[in-house]
Every structure is written in C-alpha cells, then in structure tokens.
Amino acid sequence: MEQEKPLILVTNDDGITAPGIRALIKLMTTIGEVYVVAPDSPQSGMGHAITVNNTLYCDKVVIEKDAPQQEYSCSGTPVDCVKLATREILPKKPDLCVSGINHGSNSAINVIYSGTMSAAVEAGIEGIPAIGFSLLDYAMDANFVPGESFIKKIVENVLQNGLPKGVVLNVNIPKLKKDEIKGIKICRQANAHWFEEFDKRTNPMGREYYWLSGKFINEDKGEDTDEWALKNGFISVVPTHFDLTAHHFIQELNNWSLHD
Amino acid sequence: MEQEKPLILVTNDDGITAPGIRALIKLMTTIGEVYVVAPDSPQSGMGHAITVNNTLYCDKVVIEKDAPQQEYSCSGTPVDCVKLATREILPKKPDLCVSGINHGSNSAINVIYSGTMSAAVEAGIEGIPAIGFSLLDYAMDANFVPGESFIKKIVENVLQNGLPKGVVLNVNIPKLKKDEIKGIKICRQANAHWFEEFDKRTNPMGREYYWLSGKFINEDKGEDTDEWALKNGFISVVPTHFDLTAHHFIQELNNWSLHD
Numbered sequence: 001m002e003q004e005k006p007l008i009l010v011t012n013d014d015g016i017t018a019p020g021i022r023a024l025i026k027l028m029t030t031i032g033e034v035y036v037v038a039p040d041s042p043q044s045g046m047g048h049a050i051t052v053n054n055t056l057y058c059d060k061v062v063i064e065k066d067a068p069q070q071e072y073s074c075s076g077t078p079v080d081c082v083k084l085a086t087r088e089i090l091p092k093k094p095d096l097c098v099s100g101i102n103h104g105s106n107s108a109i110n111v112i113y114s115g116t117m118s119a120a121v122e123a124g125i126e127g128i129p130a131i132g133f134s135l136l137d138y139a140m141d142a143n144f145v146p147g148e149s150f151i152k153k154i155v156e157n158v159l160q161n162g163l164p165k166g167v168v169l170n171v172n173i174p175k176l177k178k179d180e181i182k183g184i185k186i187c188r189q190a191n192a193h194w195f196e197e198f199d200k201r202t203n204p205m206g207r208e209y210y211w212l213s214g215k216f217i218n219e220d221k222g223e224d225t226d227e228w229a230l231k232n233g234f235i236s237v238v239p240t241h242f243d244l245t246a247h248h249f250i251q252e253l254n255n256w257s258l259h260d
Numbered sequence: 261m262e263q264e265k266p267l268i269l270v271t272n273d274d275g276i277t278a279p280g281i282r283a284l285i286k287l288m289t290t291i292g293e294v295y296v297v298a299p300d301s302p303q304s305g306m307g308h309a310i311t312v313n314n315t316l317y318c319d320k321v322v323i324e325k326d327a328p329q330q331e332y333s334c335s336g337t338p339v340d341c342v343k344l345a346t347r348e349i350l351p352k353k354p355d356l357c358v359s360g361i362n363h364g365s366n367s368a369i370n371v372i373y374s375g376t377m378s379a380a381v382e383a384g385i386e387g388i389p390a391i392g393f394s395l396l397d398y399a400m401d402a403n404f405v406p407g408e409s410f411i412k413k414i415v416e417n418v419l420q421n422g423l424p425k426g427v428v429l430n431v432n433i434p435k436l437k438k439d440e441i442k443g444i445k446i447c448r449q450a451n452a453h454w455f456e457e458f459d460k461r462t463n464p465m466g467r468e469y470y471w472l473s474g475k476f477i478n479e480d481k482g483e484d485t486d487e488w489a490l491k492n493g494f495i496s497v498v499p500t501h502f503d504l505t506a507h508h509f510i511q512e513l514n515n516w517s518l519h520d
Binding site for chain 1: 302304305306307308309310311312313315316317318339340343344346347348369371372373378381385386413414417421424426427430443444446447448449451453456457458460463467468469470471472497498499500501502503504505506507509510513514516517518519
C-alpha cells in the first residue's frame, strides 16, 4: 500500500515569483503534496506583521504550466499567508510548513525582522512543524542548488522526528559551492545587532526624507552561534521558539520594590 | 546640586495622537526630559516590521501648545521610530524607552504581533532599558488613569535598577477601577494563541476578499502567567527577551541524522 504523501505548505517573504521560493517548491514536490500560499509582492523586513486594518486578497494562480503544486497569491504579509492557508485554503492541517528560500541571511537578530521566519513561527504557533530557509546571497540570480541536498535532509528529518510544541527551525545556508559546504551545525542565535545609518535626502518637493540602512555588528565570539557556523562554511540550524519570556530574570524582578 | 533628569523616549503603535500615548507622555514629563518619536498613523499588528523598500518621513510637530516635550511624527513603523530617534533625533542615548500605552492587550502571544512591544524590543536591542505598556481596553476613550501610579512605580524601578542586557518589560494593565487593581505580578508569557476566522466578502467589482479576525484561546492553566494575573485583577509584568533560541532543544537536534 502506498503511503500518503505529506501535505506541505510553502510560503516566503520575497513574493511568489522569487527564484528562492520557486527552487523550494520544486524541491518539496519531490517529497510531498505541495500548496503554495505566498505574498504577491516582496515583504522583506515585515517581521510578524499582520493585516488588521485592511482587506486581504488571495487568488489561485498558475506560475508554471502543468506543475503539480496548487498556488495562491496573497496581498498580505507572510504571516497573513500562513493564517489564510491553514484556515481557508488547505484541505487539512499541513504536515509541514517551509518558508523561503530567502534571498539573504536571517541569522542572529535578523530572525526578528524576517518575514520568512515569522511565517515559520506563525505555523509553529498553529502547531505545524515549520522551517525557514535562507541563503546568504541577496542577488536575484542567487544559486540555490548547492544547498538543496541539505534542505532535503533537514525536511526529511523534521517529517520523521517532528518538532516539539513551540519550536521551529531557522536554517541559513552560506554562499558556497556544494563541495565547500562543510555540513550542518546546530547553533544558538548569535548576539549581534544592526548599527543603523540613515541616508538623509531631499525629495523633488523640497521635503527631507530618509532611507534606512546599516551595518551588521557581531560582538558574539561564541563558536556555538549561527554566525560562527556560517563564517566557517557550515549550514546553521537554530531551534527557534516564541516564548519570549526571559525566565532567568523573573526571580530578580520579584525582589524589586513593586509590591508595596 | 540638581540631578540631571533622565532622557526618556516615548513611542507607540496607535499613532502620535492616540489618547494612550498622550497619557504616557504626560506621566513621563513628571519624571524626565521627554522626546516623542511616534508613527503618524495607526500601526497595530505591525510586529517587528521595518521599512526597507520605502522612504521615511519624520517631522517635528506640536500636538499640545507649551508642552515640555519635543515631538516628531514619523511615516514608518514603531521599530523605524526607535531607530530614527536614537540615530537622528535624540541628543544622546536615552536612559529609557517607553512604548504605549497601547489600546488593547499585548499579553501572551500578542507580544509577537505587537508594534508597541516591538518598539520596546528594538530599544532593548540597542541597549536601552525599555518597557511596553498596554491597557486591556481597545476603546479610544479608554480610561488610563487607574494604571498611572503603577506605571510610574515600574518606570522608577527600571530607572533605579536598570535592566539586564537583552531584557525588556511587557506590562499589561487590566481594565479596572484603581481600587480594584490588586497590585503588580511578575509573570511568564501564557501559552495561548489566536484561532483565526476570516470574514469572506465580495467587493463592488465582484472580487472576493477577506477580513482577518479571530478568537483568543488560552489553554495555559498556569497561575504564573500574564493571562492569569490579568484575569485576577493584577497588572502583569513579563520580562521579555529577543534571544529566540530554543536552547533546551539543541542537544536533541544534535542527535538527529543531519551529519552523515
């Protein structure tokens, strides 16, 4: 008897036509039955934004003729896509949600700004095993091939082992040739941050405006971080959760004079 | 010799004219020198979104005549406001960032969707002690007075004790009269989620669209959670951090067959 194929939801934040999601869809159709629900336009930096004060459109689309997957293009954020997919579009709760492959890193603190990872986290909140994939290459013609066998291995492991409640995986892939990738390393999120630099300009009407840019600064010297792994040729896998409680600080807070 | 007043940055996600931020500004001017950098329009549900593909405007404004605070209205998200404030507007690194008072709860999983809390988290990433305040009342004419003495007490404690690197506070205030509030309780984030319900409609051009809505579901029976505290008449204080690593799962992941 043939085993039923796993139902896989694919989404991203670069938009449904981005090369990164096309590569991920192609790979997932070799593993399961694939539904794609992804933003109709780039949503980078959207974090865990949801659309509360506006309407959401979601249309069935055909991006590749005769492809096995079903695809839906959505006007909302990556998190909206996951919510719409699970509640309105998918025939049942998916066995897995994969998000990406993002064009650019979501390591370290980037996880918090990332639409790619927020989509995976949203799936995790809904109890669906979920993984965000990112390649450290912002280029539109980035080469996703070297990472593919590793992505497949990680996906198969998650389908086999499951993930504990409240945990999703943040996977980053270095920009290397396949034989240069040293393997997969389980890591913690590096304690790094962005140092903002605003580019101040004047518009044609004489009004000043800014462009946000910045430098990424990693002061975390640990060799167990995602930054270290990526710099040393490894694919980083960070188990990521959404209980933001700083449990270690609860006891000390109880000693503050808040209770008189 | 007079001690220098602390420099306090005030922001929010409901927009610079919302009653909640006006109440918080008024309270903070009794404690320190206040700068306001807040969104020019409501940004609820924006999570940790940043503006990467668009321009940012930020204008000095006067909302209340002869008020002691300096105020700037910004076209971006709450996180953009904090980045702009610290890099372009404030004379020096602030001693404190307060965000809110939000019209509506940011307890439990709401912390992850909340622009109010994301602004506080962003300040925390930049090494600034930060607190997000929310009142469990979505009404525009919500009564912020009952919580004021508690907000002041929390702020004074943070200014005196500081906060450890990487920790900010998520404060939620129940919708009660002052003498009904039982006090302040240090809590963990309840393990709750939203069950989405999409309202499907047809626009005047015949195209289908959705409104996102949902039911909040708390299956966490713990008496150490923010949900429990709020239901039982307490103000909840959850220490919140932005290391999303699920440290407890690293060891098990190392046992997976990812390394052959």
